[in-house]
Amino acid sequence: MKPDEACRRKIIDGKAIARALTESIKDKVEHFRVETGKIPGLAVVLVGNDPASEVYVKNKAIQTHRAGMRSFMHMLPETTAQDELLELIARLNADAAIHGILVQLPLPKHLDRNIVINAIAPHKDVDGLGEANAGRLSLGMDGHVPCTPLGCLKLLQETLGTLRGLHAVIIGASNLVGKPMAQLLLRQGCTVSIAHIDTKDPGSLARQGDILIVAVGKAELVPGDWVKPGATVIDVGITRMDLPDGKTRLVGDVAFDDALEKAAFITPVPGGVGPMTIACLLSNTFDAACEADKGV
Ligand code: GUN
Numbered sequence: 030m031k032p033d034e035a036c037r038r039k040i041i042d043g044k045a046i047a048r049a050l051t052e053s054i055k056d057k058v059e060h061f062r063v064e065t066g067k068i069p070g071l072a073v074v075l076v077g078n079d080p081a082s083e084v085y086v087k088n089k090a091i092q093t094h095r096a097g098m099r100s101f102m103h104m105l106p107e108t109t110a111q112d113e114l115l116e117l118i119a120r121l122n123a124d125a126a127i128h129g130i131l132v133q134l135p136l137p138k139h140l141d142r143n144i145v146i147n148a149i150a151p152h153k154d155v156d157g158l159g160e161a162n163a164g165r166l167s168l169g170m171d172g173h174v175p176c177t178p179l180g181c182l183k184l185l186q187e188t189l190g191t192l193r194g195l196h197a198v199i200i201g202a203s204n205l206v207g208k209p210m211a212q213l214l215l216r217q218g219c220t221v222s223i224a225h226i227d228t229k230d231p232g233s234l235a236r237q238g239d240i241l242i243v244a245v246g247k248a249e250l251v252p253g254d255w256v257k258p259g260a261t262v263i264d265v266g267i268t269r270m271d272l273p274d275g276k277t278r279l280v281g282d283v284a285f286d287d288a289l290e291k292a293a294f295i296t297p298v299p300g301g302v303g304p305m306t307i308a309c310l311l312s313n314t315f316d317a318a319c320e321a322d323k324g325v
Pocket residue numbers: 131132133134135156176177205306
């Protein structure tokens with residue numbers, strides 16, 4: 030179904046908001062280069078050949094160049110041993126041309142995600158997933174904030190202004206999105222509920238949310254009647270769905286057409302949260318370069 034004009038106005042244009050953020054970072058990178066002679070550098074490490082991850086990391090490299098930064102790609106075979114990966118991370122930690130390091134997830138099963146992520150020096154952990162940055166976020170201290178929840182927060186603030194006093198319901202309690210999202214929204218003065226796999230009646234909880242954020246990774250898990258009328262819906266999921274005619278389509282975790290009827294605002298998939306994740310990665314990398322320059 031093609032949304033009419035009234036519905037179109039409800040759709041949050043993540044692409045446009047991300048483009049504006051990337052443009053402002055590009056300007057700041059250029060000033061930084063002129064003032065310091067330095068160029069922010071981002072290293073992205075991919076282990077294995079998960080097709081979705083390959084697309085994500087290539088997009089990250091393209092956007093990094095677009096913002097005037099240096100991109101260092103490390104594409105490692107599926108069979109890479111943990112010690113080899115840790116050696117690479119140690120080299121990247123010691124390289125002054127690299128200000129940010131991201132190891133794309135998921136990792137192949139034989140690699141320990143926690144050990145790998147925590148091997149990244151906290152000041153270069155622009156993904157904010159290591160224990161130092163995650164701990165700082167939960168204590169309300171400055172640090173690198175995970176890019177997807179940071180992008181969701183920026184979309185919410187751009188759309189609603191202040192979030193103080195709103196009830197935010199998050200579906201999905203992952204370390205990547207749900208948990209840091211809750212911390213960020215608490216900081217903004219929201220009342221926060223998290224639904225997860227063991228939550229008894231997630232629909233009735235979801236229907237209480239002025240803000241509904243869904244980050245589960247299950248195509249169209251959330252039906253329209255889980256959305257409180259007038260809520261703002263942020264759909265983090267992205268799944269390629271097979272259609273009966275043999276074609277495929279990207280869909281989110283929310284049944285978009287039905288939710289659009291209920292919501293005041295909603296992010297599309299694609300073109301909602303995805304572009305913001307990359308823009309926030311660039312923003313974190315720029316911040317890391319500034320801190321390195323100041324000797325922080
Ligand atoms: N895989 C999917 N999203 C992300 C992300 O934000 N960071 C990393 N490192 N891997 C991901």
